[in-house]
Amino acid sequence: MMTLDTEVLVIGGGPAGAACALALSRLRRSVILCEEVSFPRDHIGICLSPGLFKQLEFLGVPHVLEHPAHRHGLTFERRWGAIDSALAPSEVLVADRGRFDSDMLATVASSSARVLQPARVAKVTRFAGGCVANVATAAGMRQVRAAFVVDARGRSSGHRARRRLGAPTVAVHGTWRGEVRPTVLMSSNGSSWVWAAPTGTRRSLAVVFTSPDALHRLKGSLEKRYLRLLEEADILERGLELVSPPHACDATPYLTEGGETGLLRIGDADAALDPLSSSGVQAAVQSALCAGPVINTLLTPSADHSAANDYWSSRRIARSETHKSWAAERYAEAFCFHGTEFWKDRAAAASAARPSPVSPTLLPFPDQLLMLSDQVTFVEAPCLVDDLVVRERCLFHPNLDEPIAFVDGLALRPMIKAFAGKTTAAQVVTLWSSFYTPEKAVELLRWFWRHQIAVAC
Known part of the structure; x- marks a missing residue:
């Protein structure tokens, strides 16, 4: 061998x-x-x-x-309630x-x-x-x-x-043939949600996401149950033909x-x-x-x-919890409209999501005296430096997901020195401009201000 x-x-x-x-x-x-x-x-x-x-x-x-096989610039339409329709013109890639x-x-x-x-x-x-x-x-x-x-x-x-990080979920998917719009569609109903997208000039994919129990309660073959859930979602265009029998897979x-x-x-x-x-x-x-x-x-x-x-x-x-909280918030939106157990189970994690920083994104006035928030602490934590993981002195604040030693790839340590005493916002930008461009210095100060790490004296 x-x-x-x-x-x-x-x-x-x-x-x-x-x-x-x-x-x-x-x-x-x-x-x-x-x-x-x-x-x-x-x-x-x-x-x-x-x-x-x-x-x-x-x-x-x-x-x-x-490659031209990938479809860029498709619109996205989300029907999460009776009249809730969101259209985003350019951020979808199929x-x-x-x-x-x-x-x-x-x-x-x-x-x-x-x-x-x-x-x-x-x-x-x-x-x-x-x-x-x-x-x-x-x-x-x-x-x-x-x-x-x-x-x-x-x-x-x-x-x-x-x-398991969420409610049991099964995906039933099928390929369709016929004229389709260049739009990715999402729609919800009482016990499922549906996603559909064009995959070619005359082909599209439609996926139903539901619970195993809800799928089993429906009668008939898998194809009949799939078609019924698609009909309830009212998401497919008229005149489309199912190319082959649908398939089910675990999506939990x-x-x-x-x-x-x-x-x-x-x-x-x-x-x-x-x-x-x-x-x-x-x-x-x-x-x-x-x-x-x-x-x-x-x-x-x-x-x-x-x-x-x-x-x-x-x-x-951290990756899993971030996406779990984000999905739960979207499920909570649907629960407000449908009010069923299907959506309630999936929205449960939304209540535990950490609130976003409430500080405005505007910069402080140039003559505003600044200091580090008394909620800032420094801890030793592992972080990535060049090609290796090392332990560094990191900054932590309740508005951050985790302790950090870098902002946008830049070391925090020289930035923190600007707040050693009472310093105006203009002085902070001037000091940081000796390390970075003035534009980057302003961007960094906006980040400190928005996350309430730098606060008014």
Whole structure:
């Protein structure tokens, strides 16, 4: 059996696995990525959020969304109540996930990382210094020896210790043929909500999200139940034809529990978001970008390994809680109109959401004396510095999600010195302008003021 040696074995070649392999390659780590199936493959998660663009730019692969198969500039219409209709003209991207996933993996293959596809990881045996994986490929069995393993297999990951983060949810999806508007649509009714989007000139995808109990209470075949829920949502255009029987899959949000030395789970293998967030791909890539420096730290003998583990733990929980609270707020809006148990269960987390800062976004007057809020504290916390996770003196305030050492990539420490005594807003900007541009200094002061970190004396 041929043996391949690498530092990191990535199992799964979707957006999370591909992004992680690229991030590790940029950190000069050797990587082998194994993907079980041949691409392209079908995937119902096709609506991508705008934040993904910046992530791809960071990885140096923004071109993967330039293919004409991806539909940019679509409008978004949300019917969350009887007359509640919101129209947003340019922030929606509907991607051909088969093309997107294939192109992402192709960028990995063109990097220093090695891609094995199709390649099924049959068995992983751990030992003190890493692991050995038996991999079935078209050319025969291969043995991969790695110091670290990344599980990016999505919901199909074999790990079963998962904590549910929301009400049980099932998605029923089908492909339709016929003339469609260039609009992404969302609509709600008493026991479900529906999402529909054009995927081509004469094709569209419609997905119904409901509870398993509500779906089981309906009579007839899965197709009849699917059509009934679509009819109640009144979301499909007239004259469309269902191409093939619909399919159902689990869409319940969750977070995995129980860590293992030498292994990280990323993307849906670690945490699956509520589908209402429409941010699954962005969150998956975000977890991959976070995993890169964490793994780099854990593979560096002289680095602070406990800081890396603490950083990873806090970031994954923060991502899940942020999206959970956001989705709950949208569910609460629908509950106000429908008032059913379906929406009540999903809106429960909205009451626990942290309120947004109440400070105005306007700047203080130039002669306004400023000081640090008495709610500011300083703590030692893990944070990312260059390519490693280290412990730094961080600032914390109740209006922040977590302790921070940087604002917009800039170190906080030199900024804080401006508030050593009573200083006017104009003096703060002048001082900061010696480090940054005047425009950046004003932007930073606005951030301090908006979050109530800098307050009037």
